[in-house]
Amino acid sequence: MCGLSACNIPASVPARVTAGTTKLKWHLVAADFLLLSELSQGSTIPYPNVGTIEPTNIFKASSTGAITGYFVQGAAASGGGAADLDFVGMLDVTTNTFSGWLFNNQTTTPGTIANFGHVSAGDTLVFELENVSLGNIIFASDPTRSADGVNHVYQAAWGGGILNGAAIPAGIYLGTEDEPKSFSDFNLQR
Numbered sequence: 001m002c003g004l005s006a007c008n009i010p011a012s013v014p015a016r017v018t019a020g021t022t023k024l025k026w027h028l029v030a031a032d033f034l035l036l037s038e039l040s041q042g043s044t045i046p047y048p049n050v051g052t053i054e055p056t057n058i059f060k061a062s063s064t065g066a067i068t069g070y071f072v073q074g075a076a077a078s079g080g081g082a083a084d085l086d087f088v089g090m091l092d093v094t095t096n097t098f099s100g101w102l103f104n105n106q107t108t109t110p111g112t113i114a115n116f117g118h119v120s121a122g123d124t125l126v127f128e129l130e131n132v133s134l135g136n137i138i139f140a141s142d143p144t145r146s147a148d149g150v151n152h153v154y155q156a157a158w159g160g161g162i163l164n165g166a167a168i169p170a171g172i173y174l175g176t177e178d179e180p181k182s183f184s185d186f187n188l189q190r
Helices: none
Strands: 006-009 025-030 058-061 065-070 086-092 113-119 124-131 137-140 153-158 161-163 166-168 171-176
Touching (some): 124 171
Parallel strands (some): 006 058
Antiparallel strands (some): 065 113, 161 166
């Protein structure tokens, strides 16, 4: 369960990751995930602090299994307005394994599924975005892994339903910011 500083991610029932609006946004969900709150079906994912850096979240696997992702929105192919070419990935810090770069935000369609890899209960997970357009700069949920030293991942509970025309199960939405803090709008919402 996600709290103010930690987010336990179950993996025994596949978790899912999706991406959001004008930049590459994603969403981690799990069918058996206990949510702190539920958003209505088909609703947007609000980011309450537009223009400010999201507090850092520590993501931990609460069970063993695969982490699977669903893409929601990026550029024109998915109904968004993302200009930069971005990909997302998951680093399991505990085992030092990386999913590889997934979900091209320029060409991926809503509802596309990807496997982010196997995790064990207790593993620490970092979610990363690679901005190819800015010279392969990496931004992450762990500020020490971000090129500009700040968190670039927002997490929110998602109650399941339709996002951008795709059925997305309940879980955790992860929105990412693909610009450095020096000129970012920090608008991490769907």
